Amino acid sequence: MTSAVTPADHDHAEPDAVARSADGGLLVEGLGVDYGQSRALFGLDLAARGGSALAVLGPNGAGKSTLGRAVAGLVPVCSGRVWFDGQDITGWAAHRVRRAGLAYIPEGRGIFPGLSVLDNLRMAVRQLPSKKARETAIDAAYGLFPVLEQRRDQRAGSLSGGEQQMLALGRVLVVGPKLIVADEMSLGLAPLMVNAVFDGLATAREDGVTVVLIEQFVHRALAFADDCAVISRGQVTWSGPAAEAGPQVLEQYLGAAAGPA
Ligand SMILES: Nc1ncnc2c1ncn2[C@@H]1O[C@H](COP(=O)(O)OP(=O)(O)OP(=O)(O)O)[C@@H](O)[C@H]1O
Ligand SMILES: [Mg+2]
Known part of the structure; x- marks a missing residue:
């Protein structure tokens, strides 16, 4: 060379x-x-x-x-x-x-804005094999981003931008x-929200x-x-x-x- x-x-x-x-x-x-x-x-x-x-x-x-x-x-x-x-x-x-x-989080969030936070997480974990595994995965998302648990029944589209990104990240992380x-x-x-995402x-x-x-x-x-x-x-x-x-x-x-x- x-x-x-x-x-x-x-x-x-x-x-x-x-x-x-x-x-x-x-x-x-x-x-x-x-x-x-x-x-x-x-x-x-x-x-x-x-x-x-x-x-x-x-x-x-x-x-x-x-x-x-x-x-x-x-x-x-x-x-x-x-x-x-x-x-x-x-x-x-x-x-x-x-x-x-391989999980891709698209530009502009990868969430369902019309669904609740909990339903967004449920959708993300639905391919996990058992109810127990699905519940554990959702708890893990709440552990990582506690604000998601506080807002579990809120429509995802009404979360703040940073909270929506935490949900987008939570949705992909829970499935390993x-x-x-x-x-x-x-x-x-x-x-502060950038810090939470990082x-x-x-x-x-x-x-x-x-x-x-x-x-x-x-x-x-x-x-x-x-x-x-x-x-x-x-x-x-x-x-x-x-x-x-x-x-x-x-x-x-x-x-x-x-x-x-
Ligand atoms: N769906 C599409 N149809 C036609 N052209 C597209 C489409 N999506 C992207 N492009 C074009 O492809 C090129 C690359 O776009 P891309 O979105 O990958 O850029 P980017 O680096 O992500 O930009 P940004 O920093 O603005 O997000 C651009 O010229 C864009 O206009
Ligand atoms: Mg881009």
């Missing part, structure tokens, strides 16, 4: 090892996604080692949510492969991806996912869950994550350890989107 090593070549996540290991890791290789005539992802490559946290950053319209939807099986891919937990999940239907342990893709969970939240993600991570964090709070995301991938116009333009995503990288690859510290 004589070519110069660019930051995007920084191969800290060993793609082959990530693809082979059944430890909740994610590997995306050459991913292409179209929306009709318009291309959103162009041969995107990234990896999240099992049990690690990967921050996915990038300006508006870069393709971050499209990446989340594509790995979750919510939009079809037109090229490339997705490996999760040691399996090639390319082209799998969304319910199959979810059952395999191996990987969570959290898309802009802290968007529009007050700082605390919930930190708890999941302590339990060994892989976290892919799509975030607008760049500095917060980098402080949380092990690794970072910057996406611009449907491709990864920089990747490396989060600790190396310093001001120069952010300025060069994110520009104004890097935001305040």
